[in-house]
Every structure is written in structure tokens, then in C-alpha cells.
Amino acid sequence: MVDNKIKELEEYAKINNIPIMQRDGIEFILEFIKEKNIQNILEIGTAIGYSAIRMASSFDNVKVVSIERDKERYLEALKNIDQLQLADKITLIFGDALDVEITDKFDLIFIDAAKAQNKKLFLKYENNLCDNGYIITDNLDFHGYVSMNIEDIGSKNIKALVRKIKDYIDFLNNNDKYETIFYKLGDGVSVSKRK
Ligand code: SAH
Ligand code: MG
Numbered sequence: 001m002v003d004n005k006i007k008e009l010e011e012y013a014k015i016n017n018i019p020i021m022q023r024d025g026i027e028f029i030l031e032f033i034k035e036k037n038i039q040n041i042l043e044i045g046t047a048i049g050y051s052a053i054r055m056a057s058s059f060d061n062v063k064v065v066s067i068e069r070d071k072e073r074y075l076e077a078l079k080n081i082d083q084l085q086l087a088d089k090i091t092l093i094f095g096d097a098l099d100v101e102i103t104d105k106f107d108l109i110f111i112d113a114a115k116a117q118n119k120k121l122f123l124k125y126e127n128n129l130c131d132n133g134y135i136i137t138d139n140l141d142f143h144g145y146v147s148m149n150i151e152d153i154g155s156k157n158i159k160a161l162v163r164k165i166k167d168y169i170d171f172l173n174n175n176d177k178y179e180t181i182f183y184k185l186g187d188g189v190s191v192s193k194r195k
Contacts, residue, residue, distance in 0.1 A: 002057045005084055009050045018073070020050040021112070021138060025186020029136060030058050032191070033108065038062065042106040042128060044097045044121055045113035049077030049090070056089040063089050065104070067113075069096040097121060105130045112138040115161055118168040122192075126177075134193050135178070140165060141188030 013020040021029070029051070032038070039061050043052055046068035056064045068074040074094045081090050093100055097113055098120060107130045111121050118137055129135065140146060145153060145162050146169075153159045169190075172180040178192040 002053075002084060005080070006050075006054065009048060009053070009080065013048065013050060018047050018050075019139075020047055021054075022186040025138060025189055026051055026054050028183065028185055028189060029110070030054065032134075032136070033059060033062060036107075036134065038108045038134075040104070040106045040130075041065070041108045041110060042102070042104075042125065043067070043110045043112065044125065045111070046077045046092060047073050049080045049092075051110070051112065052077070052090050052092075053080060053084060053086060056086050057084065063091075065091045065093065065102070065106070067093045067095060067097045067100055069094070069113075098124065102128055104128060105133075107133045109133065109135045110138070111135065115139055115142060116164040118165070119171050122168075122171075129194065131194060134191055137168070137172075137190045137192075139187045140169060140182065140190055141184070143187065146188065 041055055041064045043064055043066035046052055046066040052064045052066045056062055078092055081087055106128055109125050109129055111118055113121060122135060142162060142165055145158055146165050150159060150162060172190060172192055177195060179195055180190050180192040183189045
């Protein structure tokens with residue numbers, strides 16, 4: 001049942017232009033969860049629940065809290081999670097992650113929200129990271145734009161976004177508290193570990 005639903009969600013995302021994780025990206029995260037024995041995950045950016053469902057349904061002992069600010073997507077995710085009877089493993093929060101207050105600690109924080117907000121989200125939610133925890137960020141290649149010469153990018157909006165993503169990459173590289181590894185898979189994934 002889960003496998004069929006996952007295929008259905010991938011189709012739905014394609015048709016409705018919902019930027020869910022790419023396959024090799026999510027598979028990388030699932031491997032990572034297994035290898036590091038991750039149990040509590042905070043996800044920022046639920047969309048329709050695809051990545052949360054993949055993480056929660058792949059492991060008996062994994063729980064996910066996920067935040068989404070778009071009402072329609074939040075409701076869609078809620079429906080999908082209920083259909084799979086995963087409500088006891090996935091807690092959805094409707095709201096802007098920059099305003100939400102959470103006190104729990106997590107051993108993995110997965111940032112996959114508005115790309116211009118990565119740094120703000122990192123700085124806010126590192127307070128919710130366990131001592132030995134990891135922060136994973138998605139879309140650091142941003143469809144290949146980040147490795148392009150910035151002057152060759154036609155769209156002003158994309159240019160601004162790429163600048164923000166580059167700033168975030170610099171922030172990660174210069175952050176003394178974390179060791180970050182960048183992976184060229186999916187749409188570009190980073191893994192930051194507390195030193
Ligand atoms: N993780 C999902 C995809 C998330 S797409 C998956 O792979 O299945 C990014 C989502 O983040 C969008 O639905 C968008 O509405 C949401 N988002 C962007 N900025 C946000 C914020 N500040 N707070 C909460 N949600 C946010
Ligand atoms: Mg993403």
C-alpha cells in the first residue's frame with residue numbers, strides 16, 4: 001500500500017509542480033537515517049508529505065515533525081498521512097517555520113523550505129538540534145543555477161535566489177561549530193554535523 005501511494009504522490013507532484021525531493025536525494029537521506037540510527041526528525045517544508053512519508057514509513061523507530069506554511073499543501077499532506085495511517089509517526093504543524101516555536105530536540109533537522117531563508121532557518125532551529133545531531137539542507141544546486149556564472153542568469157529573481165544560496169554555502173563553510181559536506185546528488189544536498 002505504501003509503495004503505491006508513494007508512486008501516486010510522485011505523479012501528483014509532477015502534475016501539480018510540487019518540488020518534492022528527487023529520487024536519489026531522498027534515497028541518500030534514507031541511507032543516512034539508517035547508517036546514523038536517526039530517530040527524531042524535524043522537517044521544514046512538508047509540501048504534500050512525500051519526504052516525511054518516505055522517512056517515517058521506511059523505519060519502525062523514526063518519528064517526524066514537519067512544518068508547512070501553505071494551507072492547501074498542509075491539508076493535502078494531512079490527508080496523505082491519514083490514508084497511510086502514519087499519524088502516530090508524523091506530526092504536521094501548519095505555520096511559517098520562522099514563527100513556529102518548538103522546544104523538542106531532534107537528531108536530524110531537514111531544511112527544505114524557501115531557499116532564501118536557509119540561513120535564518122538554520123540559526124533558529126540549531127537550538128533544537130541534539131548534541132550529536134545533523135542538519136541536512138536540500139536544493140543547494142538549485143537546478144544547476146548555483147554553478148552557473150551569475151551574470152549569465154537572465155531572471156532577476158533567480159539571480160537573487162542564487163546569491164542567497166551562495167551566501168548560505170559560505171555560511172556553512174565558515175561556520176566553526178559545524179563540519180559540512182556537500183553532495184552533488186538530487187538537487188544538491190549538504191550534511192552539517194556539530195563539531
Ligand atoms: N520536503 C518536501 C518538499 C518541500 S517543498 C518533499 O521533499 O516532499 C518546499 C515547501 O516548503 C513548500 O511547500 C513551501 O510552501 C514550504 N515552505 C517554504 N518556506 C516555508 C516556511 N518559512 N515555513 C514553512 N513552510 C515553508
Ligand atoms: Mg527540496
